[in-house]
Every structure is written in C-alpha cells, then in structure tokens.
Amino acid sequence: MARLHVARYLLGSALTGLWRNRTMTGGAIVTTAIMLITLAGFLAINDTLNQMVTALGRKSNLIAYVRDEARPTQVMAIIDDLRTRPGVGEVQFVSKEDALAIFESRFVDQRDILDVLQSNPLPASVELRLNDPSVVPDLAQELQTMTTVFDDVVVPLDVVEEVIGISNLARVAGSVIIIALTGVTLFVIVNTIRIAVFARRQEIEIMKLVGATDWFVRGPFVAEGAIIGGVGAGIAAIALVVLYAQAAPVVTRIVSFLPVSTDTDFVRNLAVFTLLVGLIVGSLGSYFSVRRYLSV
C-alpha cells in the first residue's frame, strides 16, 4: 500500500513538474527524439557495414595450389592444422581429378582442349572459406612461404583490405558520433531538469529540513528525466520502425550488393536499444542534476 502511495506521489510530482515547464519539456523530448533517431541511424549504417565485411569474409576464398610433387600426407597435415585456426571456416582439398571434373562440368563446350593434352594439367588445391577476412593477409603470407608444398596462393586481398579499412573507419567515426550524440542528449536533459530543480528549490529545502530522504527528494526528478528520455526514445523508436520499413526495401533495390537488414528482429532490437538509451540517459542525467541541491 505504502509503495503504491510512493509510486503515485513520484509519478504525480513528476507529471506536475513536467507540465509546469511544458515548453522546456517539449523541447527536451523533441531534441532527445532527434538525437536518438540519428544515433539509431548510425547504428544501422554500422550494422550494414559489419554485415558487408562478414559477407565478404564468407565469400573470400583463399586458394593455395598444390605442387604435383608435394606429398599427400604433408598436404593433409597442413589441412588439419588450418582447420584449427581461428577465423578459418571451411578447408577443402580439391584433388587434380576433382579439378578436372569441375573444369569439365563448367566448360562443357571446351572439352576438346583437354583431349589435346595427354595428361591432366590442372593442379590440386586447398580452398579455404574464411569467417574473418582480417586473417587473410597473414594466412596467405604463411602459405606462400611453404614453397615445397604450394605453387601459388591466390587471394582477393585488395577488396578485403579496403572493406576492412572502410569498416574500421566507420566504426571509429560511428563510435565518436554516438558518444557525442549521447553527450548532447544528456546535456539537454540535465539542463531541463536543472531548471525544474531550480524552480522547486524551496520545496527541496523544506523536504530536507523535515526529514525527507535523498531518494524521496530525488525520485520525482529522476522520474521526470526518465519520462523525457522515455517519451523521446518512444517517438524515435516509432519513427525508426516506420522509416526503416519504408527505406530498407528501396535501398536494397537501388544498391543490391549492400546487405541491408530487412528483418524485423533487427529493427525491433534497435528500437528497444533506443528506448533503453533514452530511459537510462534521462534517469542518470536527472540523478546527477539534483545531487547538488541535496546537501541541505
């Protein structure tokens, strides 16, 4: 019963406070919403770039061509070792016969070429599918040093390195922007609550003098901050879901190679994250705004 009274008091005081400073409250909610939409936008871009890197990683096959004179046991030992390496997905041995069969199936029209040759000219190979494209350069270099086993190592290094570079840059820039936007949101909420606290400083002083606990004084303001953050984030989350539903198919159609997430899980998670950020930033901002006035 007492808890219900306290909850009703906190919410009632918070709503009264917000209504009293309604212009400021509205401004803070709109700013929070804009900041959080922008923040979520950057997170979506980051996610797309990460997916791109992963997709490229999955596609990036590193192929090492085996010398004809290499001993099979030696090749098998290397394959077993490669399978234990981090970032390495699948390792497949393609024998000379397999290579020929593949060639024949792919180039049905040009089988005459093979008929001219007396023996199978295609080398055996080890094909690696990689989960993490960042391991490609080191792995390629290592295989290239095994000159007694491998003849040549083919690797799509340029594209991989470039995508990793862009992705890292985007991640750093994204993090900086996310921190900056969170800071701005915090600043706006903190200042809104400070004005509310200043307007009610007499009330706070009396509360403290009659024996109210710090939490009781702080509670309504923390609730105010949480409401500003929560409502702002709610608007941002709704806008996000609507915008994403409209924009994702269009982007996918225009730039088909971009792996833009169109699944609802991603947008839902992003919306929930936005709501959480709004609530946490709002509550924490208010918590620290009131602290200064509690030393009565």
Add this chain to the structure above:
Amino acid sequence: MIVLEDVHKVYPNGTQALNGVSLEIPERDFAFLVGPSGAGKTTIIRLINRDETVTTGSVFVEATDVTRLRRRDVPQLRRRVGVIYQDYKLLPSLTVRQNVEFVLKATNEFDHLSDGLVEETLATVGLTRRTNHYPHQLSGGEQQRTAIARALVRRCPILVADEPTGNLDQESGWETIQLLVQLNARGTTVVIATHNRMLVDTMRRRVIEIERGRVVRDEPEGGYYG
C-alpha cells in the same frame, strides 16, 4: 534530551559562532535561548537539526550523537526534531492543509493522510476554518501556526524555534508562544531562540543567555536580562 558538550563552531569565512558551548536541555523542558544578534543562537538551533555541523565538540539529541551521524541517517533525526522558522518556510503554491500534508508525504507517512490526523492537528493550532487558504491569504500569526502544525503533525518529541515571533505583532506572537506552551504541557521539549524581551520576562521559564558564542547565564526561571 539535548546535550551540547564544549561545542565550537567556526564558519568557512572565519566567523567564530560558538566558542565552547556546553548545555543540557532535559526531556519536556521549555527553554529560551536569548542574546544579541550574532551571539550564536541560530547556530545552536541549526546544530540540533544537523543543518550545520560542529567544528569540535559533541551534540546529542535523544542519546544520538548528531556530530557522528551518517548522512543517510540525518532524515531520521529531522523527523524527531521539528523546526519553526521566523520566515515560516511554507510553500506558497500549497494551501494550509496541503502544506501540512506535504510533510507527511515527504516523510513517507501516507497512511496518516486519511486517518484524521491532519484535521486534528489543524484544530489544535486553531486553523480549522483556514485549511483551504493559501499562505498569502493568511496573517503572519496564522502562517506561523501552519508552520507549527507542520511540525506537530509529525508528532516530533522536540520542537526548536528560531525567532518564531520575529515577524509577528505582539498579539500573534503571544498566541504562538501559548501554543508552544500547550505542546510542552503535552510532553514536547521546546527550545526557543528569541529577541522578544517582553515574552521572556512574562513567561519566567528557563533562560539560557548566549554572548559571543558562550553561555553566560543559565537560569531555571529567568528574565531576558539577568
């Protein structure tokens, strides 16, 4: 029971407010703190409520060493000590009734909002007909009685008042003191810091005179001047 033991208080600006004050106010006592402005009366009141802290010495309220009280335990002390100020410290946007209810909410005593305690308290201070008035619609005496009701509603065993009649005319001041006397008769310990010479001389109660931060006189039934 309130006990001050060799209390010194120096404010951050260097002002020495108290210079070795020791005094004892037993339970149910009624005492006046008198002395010129700047003598240290208000500092004593603020130390009792832990609105200020001592520089050296000890302050005990009901066996609690106030000087060693942890910050989170201060609200418990303040719920036992009601303070009445010269400027009443009422919230202008709340009615008389709401001002009294406000302290019950602030001290998490919501159950008393509906059990008739507020009405009973307002009747005790004679404000039954003014419950829905705002502070600016009340006389100084009525505002002070609202402030007393606010302390009373918490059933504080100790009431300390800092110049409670300072802003009141003679009649309202007298009514306020009579109210405090009634509360004392019911068992509340009352300490009043005042400049009101006529009041102290008429009451003939315990008088503690403070001068330059020291107790210079402590009489069980004294006047304003010794």
